[in-house]
Amino acid sequence: MRRAACPGSFDPVTNGHLDVIARVSGLFDEVTVVVGINKSKDRLFSVDERLQMLTEATASYPNVRVDTFQGLLVDYCRANQIAVIVKGLRAVTDFDYELQMAQMNAGLAGIETMFMATNNMYSFLSSSLVKEVAMYGGDVSGLVPALVLDRLTAKLGRN
Amino acid sequence: MRRAACPGSFDPVTNGHLDVIARVSGLFDEVTVVVGINKSKDRLFSVDERLQMLTEATASYPNVRVDTFQGLLVDYCRANQIAVIVKGLRAVTDFDYELQMAQMNAGLAGIETMFMATNNMYSFLSSSLVKEVAMYGGDVSGLVPALVLDRLTAKLGRN
Amino acid sequence: MRRAACPGSFDPVTNGHLDVIARVSGLFDEVTVVVGINKSKDRLFSVDERLQMLTEATASYPNVRVDTFQGLLVDYCRANQIAVIVKGLRAVTDFDYELQMAQMNAGLAGIETMFMATNNMYSFLSSSLVKEVAMYGGDVSGLVPALVLDRLTAKLGRN
Amino acid sequence: MRRAACPGSFDPVTNGHLDVIARVSGLFDEVTVVVGINKSKDRLFSVDERLQMLTEATASYPNVRVDTFQGLLVDYCRANQIAVIVKGLRAVTDFDYELQMAQMNAGLAGIETMFMATNNMYSFLSSSLVKEVAMYGGDVSGLVPALVLDRLTAKLGRN
Amino acid sequence: MRRAACPGSFDPVTNGHLDVIARVSGLFDEVTVVVGINKSKDRLFSVDERLQMLTEATASYPNVRVDTFQGLLVDYCRANQIAVIVKGLRAVTDFDYELQMAQMNAGLAGIETMFMATNNMYSFLSSSLVKEVAMYGGDVSGLVPALVLDRLTAKLGRN
Amino acid sequence: MRRAACPGSFDPVTNGHLDVIARVSGLFDEVTVVVGINKSKDRLFSVDERLQMLTEATASYPNVRVDTFQGLLVDYCRANQIAVIVKGLRAVTDFDYELQMAQMNAGLAGIETMFMATNNMYSFLSSSLVKEVAMYGGDVSGLVPALVLDRLTAKLGRN
Secondary structure: OOEEEEEOEEEOOHHHHHHHHHHHHHHOEEEEEEEEEOOOOOOOOOHHHHHHHHHHOOOOOOOEEEEOOOOHHHHHHHHHHEEEEEEOOOOHHHHHHHHHHHHHHHHHOOOOEEEOOOOOHHHHOOHHHHHHHOOOOOOOOOOOOHHHHHHHHHHHHHO | OOOEEEOOOOOOOOHHHHHHHHHHOOOOOOOEEEEEEOOOOOOOHHHHHHHHHHHHHOOOOOEEEEEEEEEHHHHHHHHHOOOOEEEEOOOHHHHHHHHHHHHHHHHHHHHHEEEOOOOOHHHOHHHHHHHHHHHHHOOOOOOHHHHHHHHHHHHHOOO | EEEEEEEOOOOOOOOHHHHHHHHHHHOOOOOEEEEEEOOOOOOOHHHHHHHHHHHHHHHOOOOEEEEEEEEHHHHHHOOOOOEEEEEEOOOOHHHHHHHHHHHHHHHHHHHEEEEEEEOOHHOOOOOHHHHHHHHHOOOOOOOHHHHHHHHHHHOOOOO | OOOOEEEEEOOOOOHHHHHHHHHHHHOOOOOEEEEEEEOOOOOOOOHHHHHHHHHHHHHOOOOEEEEEEOOOHHHHHHHHOOOEEEEEOHHHHHHHHHHHHHHHHHHHHHHEEEEEEEEEHHHHOOOHHHHHHHHHHOOOOOOOHHHHHHHHHHHHHOO | EEEEEEEEEEOOOOOHHHHHHHHHHOOEEEEEEEOOOOOOOOOOOHHHHHHHHHHHHHOOOOEEEEEEEEEHHHHHHOOOOEEEEEEOOOOHHHHHHHHHHHHHHHHHOOOOOEEOOOHHHHOOOOHHHHHHHHHHHOOOOOOOHHHHHHHHHHHHHOO | OEEEEEEEOOOOOOHHHHHHHHHHHHOOEEEEEEEEOOOOOOOOOOHHEEEEEEHHHHOOOOOEEEEEEEEOHHHHHHHHOOOOEEEEOHHHHHHHHHHHHHHHHHHHHHEEEEEEOOOOHHOOHHHHHHHHHHHHOOOOOOOOOHHHHHHHHHOOOOO
């Protein structure tokens, strides 16, 4: 069985993330979307909220699972027989850091990393831009799924 | 069956190419190394020579095939039930052009493109550098497999 | 009167070019689309054909003119009271060369250069990719206006 | 009337900013220099101090106004009939993030963004470098206008 | 006497740093490895610990000295008759910021900056990645000298 | 004796090249400016003309020599006891290719490569831009030394 992992913080999941997850689900037998737990960083949504949004948003893909990890991603992958990490890339400057991480992960643990170009419809899209725009009352309805939009509105106290 | 294509001109195949091909062969059920035939470009080795070197150099991977294509790579992929193109990347500036090609291929034909970081031992390595160094009598024995080294020496008339 | 120039080779004009021209026409009083004549480069379409396609494709914008230039673009701009050159950019690596040209043009002649991000729908699009795809019978109908598609088909002898 | 906005934090305004503002003032009928108010970030100068420095430093350009904005810049632009945001760019890596913001602003609100190359005399210059150098007693007299130099000296308690 | 400085925070020194220091020591008469003291940043090792690790790790190079600096690096260089700062670079995105600093340092104080490509064996390596991996119990024994490994283990309370 | 090489095609030498050569001459005991002889490329000036212009333009630096090389630069360096190649860089995209060459040269022959930021006054400047501008009658008097300007004028048949 060929397994891939799609890691991220997904705070919250966007249409750009979902586009990558859907495409990866067509290329591997099982895809695990893994939410990294990193206590030192401020997040808008709790880990549980992020897992729940991801689970709902990927419900139509039978070979997509959702999980969390703590510590090193490569340790998680080895423990779960996942051979490859897949990342969506929006821009060139992303790639440089990611390439370093990929070489480190291959060197440390033999886990491969593959990159996919984000659909250009979403090339400007990131969780932090979504939060910044939503916080000031901007319209993000085309950028996240409806179930995320509802929670963003509730969380930020706006209509 | 999950099939991937590794396209290139492979003039000649280097240890960097072989590193990527070996890693891809572990991630998909079948990998086709495809040599693009482009009459307008000058090549050192003929298409037949390049196919033969690739076939010998990948002989130990039972799920790796070697083939040629003419025209659009995405047409070749569709005709051969190949869902994904895999490319090794050596450097950031590569990525930008490749990302445009990937978006075009996805838009034209629904063929995905995935990128893998070249092993950093080979990050400086390219077919054209190998040829340039060999032409001036430099030592390329660590950069290409022995079977390529022999043909380079024969072709360039040096010992 | 505030005048801008949109220079290029437009061999042929694409939907990406037209998106930039349309947006620039909303920001300045007059926009001149200028086709650079450079005898040393191979082109698919003659200068006259390119001018004709541009003229037809921009007919709905009353403040857009089409012209040719030879020599230095900054000399053309000074002779035509054009204060600013506007360029669409598809990707980061474009920018570096363009920034050098912009500094040179400002230093030589006091002509400013401004850059606009290409609409991300067209971020993978270029005249040379259009020609390459069309040459192999790929479908470019979403990438160029209908009047260009007809001429590409006629020129390349395909249906 | 053709209006442009030059946004920034201007903490403090440098000769690089002023070079861009002067050049933009020659290309549009009215230019508004807008200071973004972001309570979460530490600043050396208060918003009032930054406004005052900008007002004095741009006093010789009759079509330049100075203002503040809170929230989304595109909302400010729409409310003030400003069609285009102009940004100076010092380096390639700047551009990638800016291109994403530009695509987001165009998508959200139809506000265009144009980029200008910073004069290469100032390509190394930023407000944060000015502050870092001044804090350690380095000479920044060629990097900021005299009126800013006086306030920096007063603020940092040095002669 | 031709003197060079290799500045950094070295928290802790890695095999990548040592590779650069060794190569620079062959190109200049005296090399000073300088640890910048910056109170505002969190560090794992104290300045004294970092100096001690650097001193031990460079003991076999007779022309390498270790020192600290506070304030502007160019002031340190001038006070110590050091004509050139040498930096190792791992990746393209590094370079852009470094180029701005180099132009600033040359403009402020006439101190030159030279860059060397990091050995590609260490192109993925940084102090922060070492710390992150070690914190989660990953194996960093090939990435830092043994004397650093011991201190990392002691500091992080792991075996 | 510490020797450095500054390689290039210098067709013709510009003020940007001379700025780098002057700065390198202050950092090493002897600097050899080496003109690569590459028969396959079109050049405006012959090798002899380029050598003569370089010799005149660097006459005031007693530790600068001018020479030619054919074949691999690293072979030239080893034969002439030159330990380090120094290159000026104008822009980020330059660096990526150069970094690959540097790693190749270090791997093949143990010759180090160091990079210096071009003075930002000359960051837009290249031999090919100078030739293009001069060919169309543009003013390049601030971009090349007077002795090069005379030869350009003579060569291109203009006053």
